[in-house]
Amino acid sequence: MALSKHASAAGVQLGMRSGSVQMLLPEAMLRQYDSEQEQASLQRVATTLLQYSPQVAAAGPASLLMNIGASLRLFGGVRQLRRCVLNSMALLGISATLSYAPNAAAAGLLAHAANAYGRRGLYCLNPMRLSRRLDPLALSLLPAATPWRDWLQGIACHDLKSLRQLPRAGIQRRCGKDLLSQLDYAYGVATELHQWLEVPAEFIARIELPERIEQAEALLNYANALLQQLSGWLRAKQLAVSQIQLELEHERGRLAVAPSQLTITLAEASWQAEHLARLLKERLAQLSLTTPVMALRLHAMQLVAMQAPSASLFPEPSGSPQQQHRLLELLVARLGADQVLQTLPQADYRPEVANHWIAAIPSQPKARATAQLPHAPTAMMNRPSWLLAEPIPLELRQHRPYYRGALSILSPPERIEAGWWNGQLVTRDYFIAENSEHLRCWIYHERISVAQHTGQQDADAVWYLHGWFG
Incomplete structure (x- = not known):
């Protein structure tokens, strides 16, 4: 049925019997023709x-x-x-x-x-x-x-x-x-009609490995074949995938081992095999196999409609949104989902609870409403670039807050009163201050301070450093 160039150079021809082939080329490897595999x-x-x-x-x-x-x-x-x-x-x-x-x-x-x-x-x-x-x-x-x-x-x-x-x-x-x-x-004298290929409604592809593979990185070459099929299926259906699952099949029979699952979630749905292969390569590099892999199975989990490419005449200096999302996906695949976070604003004036950190690419992406902050004056938008995890108490020297030198107040007070609904009341006056090294910080003064609750007279001594400006 078919032969290699080496066999053809030795005189082997199509249609020969196996005995004749062995006589001309004793080291020839003969394989049984399998129409189903073809x-x-x-x-x-x-x-x-x-x-x-x-x-x-x-x-x-x-x-x-x-x-x-x-x-x-x-x-x-x-x-x-x-x-x-x-x-x-x-x-x-x-x-x-x-x-x-x-x-x-x-x-x-x-x-x-x-x-x-x-x-x-x-x-x-x-x-x-x-x-x-x-x-x-x-x-x-x-x-x-x-x-x-x-x-x-x-x-x-x-x-x-x-x-x-x-x-x-x-x-x-x-x-x-x-x-x-x-x-x-x-x-070209007559026109021929063709029966074009119809793709299935769901993509699930499987490939048998030629041998047992014990190194995870060696699976990438075979996974690429599945990703190429996925890319063709997505193009035909005009869809993009936001989550794929690669299943690693191990031993069968009496020594059967449950398949291992590798799930990749994307920040933005994609249909390009090269990008998916890059993410899969990072994940496989971090995977250690306990048992050999005998087969691979790829499943497109979450699908969305394919978006048209940007038609902007002038590209953005920081790259297109697609490039930014690909960088984010690459960082998550390399560092882990718990190491790459994004902010989720909360409808609260208190700085320490006005933001919540969540995974940049959730494992189960779902639509959520963005928190709408109440209307505030422009002064409230002057927030520091670095907010401290815990405010640092400041000492007073000559009735002025002191941190690496005496602090000079540069702004009028910004009053924040919130948290009465959950028993965590804060009553603060925030100021922008500058020290002797010309570093600007964000400090506040407790209006109803701990000192007042404990009966102390020097209530003005309660000052805190809460953040630094860039």
Whole structure:
């Protein structure tokens, strides 16, 4: 059915018996042909190709057809598109022969001819030159000519050009309509209809590993194949994924081990396999396997509609929102979700409770309403860049608060009274102050202080440092 270049150089040919192959090449490795595995591989490749064109169809044994007419401008031309397809095939572990032509049948003939000649592909995009490209091809490339090969060779008909020169009426009476139909499809005389691939409603892909893998980082190459399929499925459905789950399957049978699950949550939904692979690489680098992995299973957990790219003429100096979200996702994958936090404002005037820290990328993202702060004067917005976890008591020197030198008050007081509803009343007058080193800080004075509650007379002594300005 198929052979490597090394076997071909040793004289092995298609259709040989196993004994003849062993005689010519004793070290040859023979594998049993598995049609089901071949169909599964074709299905994986077809799903992957959906990221380059929405129209992909089967075109015979071990062959796929892709309509790229609407994709050339998007990917920057046929050469760039061909390079992208070859990169995806390499990630899938598939060696492919690529050819393109103005119609599907001609592209298929060129691909099979290139495969027979040992070339990577034959190409023709100009319809005016298509006949000159197809005429020298062997007649055996037409599937409908196989039953009549001996008869056609007997009348010196070896290529497509000589077949076209024969009387059509006589060929139809002798060989039927299929041979002429395939010839007309190839030369663009007739239009061929195709059954395009229909993708399933849910994406779940699984791949068997060729051997037991004990290092987590070695799983990335096989996971890339699943991510390529996911990218094609998302493009076909016009969706983006915000959470994926990679399941690592271990031993089965009597020594069965429950599968391990690796969940990746994104700050912004994406459909690009390269970005997902980068996040997965960071997670696998931190994973230690206790038992070998035998198979991988990828599931798209949370899906959203695909958003159109930004059409802004002038890019933002700090990068696009997509770039900022990708950086955030990369930091979470490398440092952990508990090390990357974001603020969640609370509707409270007290500085120590006006903000709550939450995970930058929640494991279960859900819509939440942003807290609406009450209307406040402009002076209230003058908050320090660094708020201390606990206020620091200040000493008084000559009736002035002191911290690394005497503090000079620069602003009128800003009064905050809140917390009476939960028994944590604060009554403070905040000031912006500056020390002898010209560092500005945020201090406050307790109006109803602990000293007053305890009966002390010097209530003005209760001053606190609460933050520093940048």
